[in-house]
Amino acid sequence: MAQAKALMDIHPEVAEAIKAGRPVVALESTIITHGMPWPENDAMAGKVEAIIREEGAVPATIAVIKGRLKIGLSEQERKELAQTKGAMKLSRADLAFALAEGRDGGTTVAATMIAAAWAGIKVFATGGIGGVHKGAETSFDISADLPELARTPVIVVSAGPKAILDGAKTLEVLETNGVPVVCYQSDVVPAFWSRQSPLPAPLRLDEPQAIARFHAMRQELELGGGMLVANPVPEKDEIPADEMAGFISQAQDDAVRLKISGKEVTPYLLGRLLEITGGRSLATNIALVENNARLAAKIAAGF
Template structure:
């Protein structure tokens, strides 16, 4: 039995793949674990609309009914949003067991990349990647997203690493694994809710066409991994760096006090940030995801035009 027996590709996505039209993959843990209902559904629908408005076709990816689903219809999207945290959180290690059990799961950055690559989607938009957690020198808590970026040829458009992470260590691991970090219109690595961090990017590119050229060149060279395209959150939606850092420190301390670790840690910290910022972190998260989707769609269009 081939991998295709486990895939369920929507009619729209199947036609777009056959016709080599631009497609943007979208993850689903942001729907199941990143935001409460109904904001998660509103966000998911708005992000798909942004992709379409910028010339590409959205392919939201999830695990449903024993299948790797690529492209979710409105009714399925709403069911996933209502399921929320009752759904599993699917990383690479979980896929086989989840398919056999027939469970519903949101796909992480790593797993969305994996499934996108299986069907031939080359551009993926998300909020922020996972990375090295603060205190990883003792916990060894490092996201599988970083390993996936080193081995799966999908370009990931994001607002940097999630602010709750250790950014310099995350960048070190990306460098060690040969993953180029591209600043889209910036020389500085963005810090998710904040537009800047204290750390630079590997290369700055300013247009979708330039990014598409690098994606194509990396593929032509036979490079096994992907690219990280870091896009600063729009200035009007950003949160002051010192303010968000103070909230993150408080959230991390709360997680330690409550013994929250491993795959439960990121959802806990994001929810605690929502509480500590009076909901502003959620507003910023939605804004940056939509902005990343716009950039990713334009890159996908430019990449498609080369083929």
């Protein structure tokens, strides 16, 4: 832990808030480095940080810049990161590599959770988590986000597993690893771009303070690991599940035809869906990230 802290640069505002016990919300940075082009990526990141401030919390965007683990970015650092070419996409497996080699990188859900826990941040807002890919029984393609949720004590607020994944298998792996999945004000697990899915909510809570209380109880009992909060995208912004299913099927067929695999699958599918939906998937993605940031700030204030 001491060595990890020696590699971190905690933004003064974030450090002060953590020390004073004020609410802080961690944010990932792959959505900046790999999610969309400049300047839309910076505008989106700035808007999400502003939403967290509106709710009375301090945003802490996490990234690796020139081999330093940044917990909270200045506006200038964020703009520079948004224009960086060749940034790595960092998870548990390659976070240390980027630090050792002085690289730049955007942090995924897993790497952001690790850094947030090191810094003492309890809540993290993202878009959707990674999970079990369709066909994983032969490809063994399962996101590092899932085991990270089992080991790292951070609340992850998302719009559920990305709808390009096998949602049922993703929930099964989370259950096997003892990760609570809490659906916020919903009896079903949301499907990222869509509010509805055929998957019943494992747990439901309707108040941010109740989610904070649940997490605190888990820590009190020393159960370990984090918690996934599944927050449905606002109804006005969703793409209905039956409509989205057709788009996803087309994108997945294209990925198979092009023999895309490994870390490239998710970026390819998201990019292809942007094309197929004429930009609607990106607009919904931005809306759900903003919605998750707002809920995360309210949860952070509940401790």
